[in-house]
Amino acid sequence: MPQLRIALAQVNSCVGDLEGNAGAVVDWTRKAVQQGAHVVVFPEMHLTGYPVEDLALRESFARASQQALESLAVRLADAGCGDIAAFVGYLDRDSMGPRDSAAVLHQGAVVARQHKHHLPNYGVFDERRYFIAGQSLDVVRVHGLEVGMVICEDIWQAGGPVAALGQAGVDLIVAPNASPYERKKDDQRLPLVARRAQEGGAPLVYVNMVGAQDDLVFDGDSMVVAADGTLLARAPQFVEHLMLIDLDLPGGAARADGEVDGFAVRRVVLSDEPVPAFEPEHSPGVVEPLPDEAEVWSALVTGLRDYVHKNGFSSVVLGLSGGIDSAVTAALAVDALGPDAVYGVSLPSSYSSEHSKSDAAELAERTGCHYEVQPIAGMVDAFVNQLGLTGLAEENVQARCRGVTLMGLSNQFGHLVLATGNKTELAVGYSTIYGDAVGGFAPIKDVPKTLVWNLARWRNAEAEKLGETPPIPEASITKPPSAELRPGQLDTDSLPDYELLDRVLDDYVEGDRGYDDLVRAGFEPELIDKVLRMVDRAEYKRRQYPPGTKISFKAFGRDRRLPITNAWREGKQ
């Protein structure tokens, strides 16, 4: 039976870094060639990074991408990688407009190219704004085997290009992806990939990007599925990885071209000669997806690390309040960047409790991050006394003096400021604009409060298992949460119990359920009314919040995914 050795290059990229991304193609292709691969597949738009957003509309950027692709083909051949068929995602542009495309590079030339057909325009995607959909399918013959390609969303739609490839006849389908992580996404991906392999009548090689770009994180989870839908191999999540697999392919697919099922199918012959029979060496096995908390933790660490590094920073500074949010944020930062790149600052006011100071110090000691104390009483007094501020205005000045202090340290020493707010707070607007919302990145912005606690417990337990010091002080996990902006203040003075609140928010925000639905689901009408009003009114605050890694599909990872309301409120009008 004809054979091929396929390399799945599950790698990271950086939006706009054409030079660096092209370099990665050369490096990983060289490794694939050294191990005897005949085909190597990179993720969607690897050459430009993903998502390029409005950059897609700049002609000069599309031209730069096209030129980088041509140069890359030559560079690969020069590096002794001309024989392999390299599938590389890039930004194309023709007379119709910009295209989300993949090309095949071979013997120093771009020998085939194809545009994405299905352009997602929901959730985090706006691809109809940026791209023109493709109408054609380039199928390349590699060692006598017919290899078709489709891009990301193309496999999330029944029928369409995969079905057309099935009709036209292919021996193998490769699919470059930039499919953002969300919790337990493999539960959706695997059945989809399996269905498409069956629809296309050929094994499907699914290669996903890994790493983070802005608020999106990509988990990899690359896989190979047989024509009957059986999972043959799956790569580990959240790490760059070259997965090699030796496939026996029946071959003998029909070779229709021209118009098939509404698509213009074009056949390109790279090589007719079958690979001489070889002993299979690569059968990488199936790596199981991480358990929930480990998966989320890895996503957050990856999101934080890549945001910091891709934006040219090497260290971060954050306020340590002794509470659970700043403790988890600091632990994530230490896992992402190492303790020496993390600067914790305790910023006590006259209302700060003794335990908030000692818990902050203990966190620093446990994680090994830098630590200093900057009391804010003098700064706060300067504002409060001169302006005669009282009540909420006085509370907010404390948060803002902390923000100005952290930004001052950032400007002086070049650290990126991390905001420590969680999704629950942001949802209901329990934060101070220009205060605790200050920062370049908000690592737990999309993590509900109850999950923050779960992650803390999970991370400590993992450390125990490994015989390491649990990073998070027990007191930070167990004490009742408080903003400590006035004497004896507790979160529960203003907010419902977090368990209940998170359930309502999940239904309202992620589930898009309305007031009537929630009443029917058994929540107290008064509670729903209160929570929904808080969420609707907090929109402006959320818009001003720094970006943060998304772990769920909907709000509040990206600002414009909010339920924008203005005058209209759910519940009693």
Place this chain on the structure above:
Amino acid sequence: MPQLRIALAQVNSCVGDLEGNAGAVVDWTRKAVQQGAHVVVFPEMHLTGYPVEDLALRESFARASQQALESLAVRLADAGCGDIAAFVGYLDRDSMGPRDSAAVLHQGAVVARQHKHHLPNYGVFDERRYFIAGQSLDVVRVHGLEVGMVICEDIWQAGGPVAALGQAGVDLIVAPNASPYERKKDDQRLPLVARRAQEGGAPLVYVNMVGAQDDLVFDGDSMVVAADGTLLARAPQFVEHLMLIDLDLPGGAARADGEVDGFAVRRVVLSDEPVPAFEPEHSPGVVEPLPDEAEVWSALVTGLRDYVHKNGFSSVVLGLSGGIDSAVTAALAVDALGPDAVYGVSLPSSYSSEHSKSDAAELAERTGCHYEVQPIAGMVDAFVNQLGLTGLAEENVQARCRGVTLMGLSNQFGHLVLATGNKTELAVGYSTIYGDAVGGFAPIKDVPKTLVWNLARWRNAEAEKLGETPPIPEASITKPPSAELRPGQLDTDSLPDYELLDRVLDDYVEGDRGYDDLVRAGFEPELIDKVLRMVDRAEYKRRQYPPGTKISFKAFGRDRRLPITNAWREGKQ
């Protein structure tokens, strides 16, 4: 010849205020009926307001819109307005999804409804994200005359629904719009409307929204164009206005229905009986669009007024530096809200010049706004001394202490903070995040620096003409701009001359021209390289800036219209 009296209701609405928007329909329809109108036309999505953005995706909101529409029909009949055919834009939803729709209300019922066909998905529009396109055309017979309707973007496209209406046969076309203002837009609108009237073979009644919603402002500019493309009437810009016009319509249009040109045409008979012949009374004439500066000034005043009021504020506070930006912002606020609703605060630091303090005081005196002085030296010292800040970190602390002060006054007294940055500063990142970027609204965010000066001169000259006190101190217009964050600092220390800078920015941002293009256009390569790098690197700062009224189509009115770049830079890589 058959006659009709048409009322164009060029009115304001508020996103989400179903109750208030429905009330406006009743009020304006009553006025139209009192003046004998047979047809009244409201703007696109008037009932929900425009743009509803992600609210479109909430089923509960779509249901509320549908219910409000049904109630409105009954309410109109109860108010004695059952005979008139009222065209009202609203949000519909069916099994396919949300629709941008217009309905005809008559005798207490919704008698016809139609969905927008062309969904714009560029610039400020994301309608393919929110709406499903229509496939049908409802034509209503009013007093024996056939009246078709199309919605906004439908008239920006050749062919399509207007051409289909022409083929099917109509005596009149009405077009509800929510077409955002941009400079000199009537120069584009009028020829378009004229072409569509010719294409449809019938007079076209173009009704546009007036007022502002978030960063969009709508100028009205409603008009009626004859079947031969002649402009018959045009309404004034930026004011609510009921324009009545008596039209002689030839009648006798073909009355095809069923499938026409790919559209399902449905005929609905409201009344067969022609209107008894009447003496034309309403020939409203053609109001010329405002001259450029007056048009921009009106747009900015409207944008500011509606943002403040629609968000539930009644007063604003802003820092007065003595410079041109804060002076123009204050003058706009006084024109929008009256002097008693505007609180100016001089916030001198130890680097502030004498003239900056006296120019600020003079501005307050000239405009009659409230005025106080809050020196920031004590606050700045508290940070600088404790944290040991120097250089840029020290400069930024000054801007941030001003921000904290303004927010403190906002929280204490309930004013909305206005940010005073202009488009040129924002483009190149010449601002302090959490400093001068603090605020709920940024009135001149989309106004280039050179236009800020022109507007100041124009506004003062207008005052002179009317024998009023020119609001802006002459010295604020003529002195060289400075941030005054260190001794002797001038904007020109960091930035090119503003005339030159604005030309480069216009080409790069509005014109989407790249580095090579700009070199060919004759700019100095070094200058372009410097400016483009500044623009690309300032992206994060711009994202954190408050919203502001858009007067141009592209960046930087809305955050996601930026050229998002990350690692890639125009010019030398």
